[in-house]
Amino acid sequence: MSQADRIYKMSFASIYPLYISKAEKKGRTNSEVDQIICWLTGYTKKELNNQIQKEIDFETFIQEAPQLNPSRALIQGVVCGVRVEDIEEPTLKEIRYLDKMIDELAKGKSMEKILRI
DSSP: OOEEEEEEEEEEHHHHHHHHHHHTTTOOOOHHHHHHHHHOOOOOOHHHHHHHHHHHHHHHHHHHHSOOOOOGGOOOEEEEEEEEEGGSSHHHHHHHHHHHHHHHHHHHHOOHHHTTT
């Protein structure tokens, strides 16, 4: 099983608290994490909570996203030693976009910069 396959099969509900923890350790909030996820995927807060409660896998979470934000292509940088802009597999790229945005939040970037406003 490849690394991508392992990531795809992880439940989003198991990853979500890790995002929250990473943000909170750096003085950021749960609502900022939710704002990032909703911006990237097009889920409303209610839809996001529903997806978490259903414990769907990460691949399904991305594939069922209502509207991936077109500005996500502006996200660049390194996550897990790989430049996100160089990732060719579409679902993995979306997951790494989210990882990169959470990293930026934890590093203290403003929400305007994280959301590419």
